[in-house]
Amino acid sequence: MNESMKNKITVELEALLPRMQRVSQMIVTVEGNWPAHYNRENPEDQYLRGMFCRVGDLLDDAKRLLDQAFAEVVDEGILTKNMGGRYALHGREFTSGQTLEYLDQNDDGVCWELSRIEHNGHDYYLVDDCSIQLEGLRVRYKHIAR
Numbered sequence: 093m094n095e096s097m098k099n100k101i102t103v104e105l106e107a108l109l110p111r112m113q114r115v116s117q118m119i120v121t122v123e124g125n126w127p128a129h130y131n132r133e134n135p136e137d138q139y140l141r142g143m144f145c146r147v148g149d150l151l152d153d154a155k156r157l158l159d160q161a162f163a164e165v166v167d168e169g170i171l172t173k174n175m176g177g178r179y180a181l182h183g184r185e186f187t188s189g190q191t192l193e194y195l196d197q198n199d200d201g202v203c204w205e206l207s208r209i210e211h212n213g214h215d216y217y218l219v220d221d222c223s224i225q226l227e228g229l230r231v232r233y234k235h236i237a238r
Contacts, residue, residue, distance in 0.1 A: 105158055112151045119148035160191070160206060163234035171229045179209070179216055179226045181233060186216070194218065195230040204232065 122129045123145060130137040171179045171186075178185045186192060186209045196205040207220040218224050 102162075106162065109155060109158055112155055116148045116151040116155070119144050119151075123148075157206075159236050160234065163236050165232050166235045168232035169230070171226050171231050173227050177215075181231060184233060187211075188216075191236075192231045192233055194224070195232075 123141075126141060130141045132138065167181055167184060169181050171181055174180045174185065176185075178187060180186065181192075188209060188211045190209050191206060192209065193204045193206050196203055205220060207218040209216050209226075210219055211217075212222075216226060218226065
């Protein structure tokens with residue numbers, strides 16, 4: 093993809109984010125008092141209510157992914173296991189539930205992949221691929237404002 097098309101997509105997605113958030117919030121607000129907005133005896137109303145809730149969940153997922161994609165890289169380097177048994181990047185420890193991006197090489201080339209750290213009772217692992225060794229893995233961390 094050439095730079096101009098990549099930039100156009102970025103601009104469009106950044107412009108779309110506030111609308112996605114607004115619609116998602118509308119769905120949550122209406123759901124809080126759904127009988128005032130949907131007829132419980134009307135199957136079409138109930139169908140739309142369910143579909144809107146599903147769409148709201150997907151919009152929230154899309155927002156999280158776009159926030160991740162557009163976030164600034166705070167730190168990048170090699171993961172090491174510290175004395176406490178946790179993996180760290182320049183002193184920043186990663187514990188269960190935390191996201192990070194790791195450098196992956198596959199048939200398509202080299203790519204940053206988003207994953208999450210979890211613990212299996214013995215050691216930490218990447219949710220995307222538990223066979224990947226964390227020690228020595230090239231990772232980056234992004235700060236996501238919540």
